[in-house]
Amino acid sequence: MRLKTFIADSLPQAMEQVRERLGDEAIILSTEDDPEGNGVRITAALNEELEEPGIFDGDDGLDAFNRLSEALEYHRVPVGLSDRLMTAAGNMDGGTPTMALASALDLELRFMPPPQGPTERPLLLLGPPGAGKTATAAKLAAQVRVRGKKATLITLDTGKAGGLAQVTAFTEALGAELREARDAESLKRAVSACPDNHFVVIDAIGASPFDGDAMRETADWLELSGAEGVLVLQGGGDPLESAEFAIAYAEAGAQRLIATKLDATRRLGGVLSAAHAADLTLMGLGTAPTIGGGLRPVNPVQLSKLILPEEAGDEPELTSPAVANGAGT
Amino acid sequence: MTQQTPTIISRQQNMQVRRKILAVASGKGGVGKTWFSITLTHALARAGHRALLFDGDLGMANVDVQLGLDPVHDMTRVITGRLAMADAIHEVTEGGFAVLAGRSGSGGLATMTPRQADSLGRALSAIAPNYDRVILDLAAGIDGTVRALATHAGVGIVVVNDEPTSMTDAYAFIKITKQKRPDTNLRVVVNQARSHSDGERTYGALRKACESFLHIELPLLGVVRRDPWVSESIRRQTPLLARNPNAPAAQDVEAIAANLLELEQA
Numbered sequence: 095m096r097l098k099t100f101i102a103d104s105l106p107q108a109m110e111q112v113r114e115r116l117g118d119e120a121i122i123l124s125t126e127d128d129p130e131g132n133g134v135r136i137t138a139a140l141n142e143e144l145e146e147p148g149i150f151d152g153d154d155g156l157d158a159f160n161r162l163s164e165a166l167e168y169h170r171v172p173v174g175l176s177d178r179l180m181t182a183a184g185n186m187d188g189g190t191p192t193m194a195l196a197s198a199l200d201l202e203l204r205f206m207p208p209p210q211g212p213t214e215r216p217l218l219l220l221g222p223p224g225a226g227k228t229a230t231a232a233k234l235a236a237q238v239r240v241r242g243k244k245a246t247l248i249t250l251d252t253g254k255a256g257g258l259a260q261v262t263a264f265t266e267a268l269g270a271e272l273r274e275a276r277d278a279e280s281l282k283r284a285v286s287a288c289p290d291n292h293f294v295v296i297d298a299i300g301a302s303p304f305d306g307d308a309m310r311e312t313a314d315w316l317e318l319s320g321a322e323g324v325l326v327l328q329g330g331g332d333p334l335e336s337a338e339f340a341i342a343y344a345e346a347g348a349q350r351l352i353a354t355k356l357d358a359t360r361r362l363g364g365v366l367s368a369a370h371a372a373d374l375t376l377m378g379l380g381t382a383p384t385i386g387g388g389l390r391p392v393n394p395v396q397l398s399k400l401i402l403p404e405e406a407g408d409e410p411e412l413t414s415p416a417v418a419n420g421a422g423t
Numbered sequence: 424m425t426q427q428t429p430t431i432i433s434r435q436q437n438m439q440v441r442r443k444i445l446a447v448a449s450g451k452g453g454v455g456k457t458w459f460s461i462t463l464t465h466a467l468a469r470a471g472h473r474a475l476l477f478d479g480d481l482g483m484a485n486v487d488v489q490l491g492l493d494p495v496h497d498m499t500r501v502i503t504g505r506l507a508m509a510d511a512i513h514e515v516t517e518g519g520f521a522v523l524a525g526r527s528g529s530g531g532l533a534t535m536t537p538r539q540a541d542s543l544g545r546a547l548s549a550i551a552p553n554y555d556r557v558i559l560d561l562a563a564g565i566d567g568t569v570r571a572l573a574t575h576a577g578v579g580i581v582v583v584n585d586e587p588t589s590m591t592d593a594y595a596f597i598k599i600t601k602q603k604r605p606d607t608n609l610r611v612v613v614n615q616a617r618s619h620s621d622g623e624r625t626y627g628a629l630r631k632a633c634e635s636f637l638h639i640e641l642p643l644l645g646v647v648r649r650d651p652w653v654s655e656s657i658r659r660q661t662p663l664l665a666r667n668p669n670a671p672a673a674q675d676v677e678a679i680a681a682n683l684l685e686l687e688q689a
């Protein structure tokens with residue numbers, strides 16, 4: 095807004111000055127007799143609206159705002175993160191609420207697709223027992239294998255009853271190689287024995303974040319193998335607890351996040367707050383127990399669509415989980 | 424199962440806290456934001472409400488100076504998590520209200536990031552349930568730090584005077600707040616007015632600009648007259664409502680506090 099005050103002998107003269115200086119678009123904010131006795135004083139203003147309106151501007155602005163904040167509330171996104179997302183979305187020029195939320199997610203979180211071939215460093219999957227590490231390792235290897243690339247799965251989980259049998263079955267079905275390791279030293283050897291043209295994924299033993307020894311051991315595996323830590327965390331958990339878990343695993347060295355079992359939950363707040371609180375790069379969403387097609391890549395636009403219902407006022411159906419199985423792979 | 428029930432309950436709780444927090448903003452500095460925040464907090468306390476004043480002018484920290492408080496705590500320690508916010512609260516016994524004030528000229532406060540301001544706002548929201556009203560004296564300007572704090576308030580009181588720069592800066596604050604948080608309840612206080620009718624004219628100009636350009640209605644909360652008792656009490660570092668509750672500016676702020684409470688009843 096540009097504001098100017100004009101003083102003239104008479105009102106018509108003052109109005110003439112306004113038009114000359116500010117043009118026809120100007121509006122008069124106030125008119126008064128000049129206190130110093132110099133005739134009349136007019137304050138006029140011109141709207142200088144150069145930027146595009148944001149999505150919370152204008153007549154539909156409040157609706158868009160409510161729709162976004164209700165969706166975040168529904169997913170139990172913690173208030174701190176949801177405020178950040180709302181602020182970021184409000185800063186976006188124009189577009190639809192879905193696109194504004196996508197831009198906000200892009201700003202607040204990091205994304206990368208699951209690998210399609212050999213990676214610079216092997217991936218080590220860590221996380222609580224039962225989160226889906228072994229299944230995710232197999233899913234990652236499967237995505238590489240269907241593209242005709244080679245894959246090796248190294249398992250540290252040889253002690254658990256049936257553990258070895260589980261991975262043997264997976265790797266045989268996928269035509270991937272299987273190696274075993276017992277500790278950080280043998281893991282290091284197993285990694286260096288893998289040829290460069292192999293995608294290497296390491297299936298670690300589940301560690302509770304409250305078990306200091308197990309967490310330290312996990313950190314050792316990561317350090318000696320030179321692997322990239324990928325936290326495998328079940329979706330649908332309490333958002334604050336998920337964030338605390340994620341921070342604990344990030345301290346042990348996790349940098350990426352794959353959230354699992356989103357076919358069996360409806361709310362995404364736990365996943366979002368885990369990724370945000372621990373600054374983990376979201377690498378995919380597990381959407382089925384099956385190895386083929388059970389891991390979806392996710393980008394900001396897809397995530398935004400999962401968070402926002404189709405139409406204002408729509409509610410997710412009881413029958414549909416947070417993320418439908420299979421789609422997108 | 425529908426989205427409705429749980430959503431509404433927790434939104435309401437969140438809204439209840441937000442509605443308690445009143446941010447006092449001006450855009451331009453020197454219009455009397457800090458003095459008004461102090462006096463409004465005091466007036467609310469005199470009306471029987473538990474009131475907390477938070478000094479959000481993080482670079483200047485002048486609430487403690489106007490009140491003559493010994494800066495017992497350094498807000499830098501709160502920001503960096505070394506001191507719990509609740510432990511940094513100072514009771515102003517002669518006013519019957521509580522104050523959270525930063526130390527003047529503390530370097531760490533001036534260089535606070537929006538992210539830190541946001542977590543400060545969250546900490547404030549967490550202790551807000553202990554009070555009936557929390558008054559947040561914002562810094563001048565509309566930068567990211569000011570906005571990050573302001574988003575935690577459900578009510579925004581925009582203080583203006585009749586200077587053109589005050590008007591344009593207040594307009595800028597209103598515009599950006601309506602863009603980022605359209606659910607904020609914005610109201611206007613005209614300060615340092617020559618008379619009530621003069622103040623109403625100033626308000627009329629701002630209202631017209633907001634209606635024409637932003638298409639929003641902006642209610643007037645009240646006019647505070649220019650009053651020599653204000654600077655007199657600031658010089659003595661004594662709250663005006665303690666020094667001279669019958670001073671014109673003191674009466675005006677008490678009327679505003681009553682207006683505010685009445686509006687919330689409605």
Ligand SMILES: Nc1nc2c(ncn2[C@@H]2O[C@H](COP(=O)(O)OP(=O)(O)O)[C@@H](O)[C@H]2O)c(=O)[nH]1
Binds near residue numbers: 383388
């Ligand atoms: N529905 C569903 N089940 C999954 C998913 N990922 C893993 N599971 C199941 O979760 C259970 C534990 O998985 P497992 O990989 O053994 O977990 P680990 O202990 O972390 O290695 C198994 O029954 C898996 O089939 C998923 O995305 N969706």
Ligand SMILES: Nc1ncnc2c1ncn2[C@@H]1O[C@H](COP(=O)(O)OP(=O)(O)O)[C@@H](O)[C@H]1O
Binds near residue numbers: 454647
């Ligand atoms: N109603 C009033 N009448 C007279 N002087 C006032 C009034 N309100 C504020 N002032 C003066 O304005 C000065 C700036 O006030 P302050 O509260 O520090 O402003 P801000 O916080 O907006 O920068 C104070 O020194 C005070 O003396």
Ligand SMILES: [Mg+2]
Binds near residue numbers: 227228229297
């Ligand atoms: Mg396993």
Ligand SMILES: [Mg+2]
Binds near residue numbers: 457
């Ligand atoms: Mg001030």
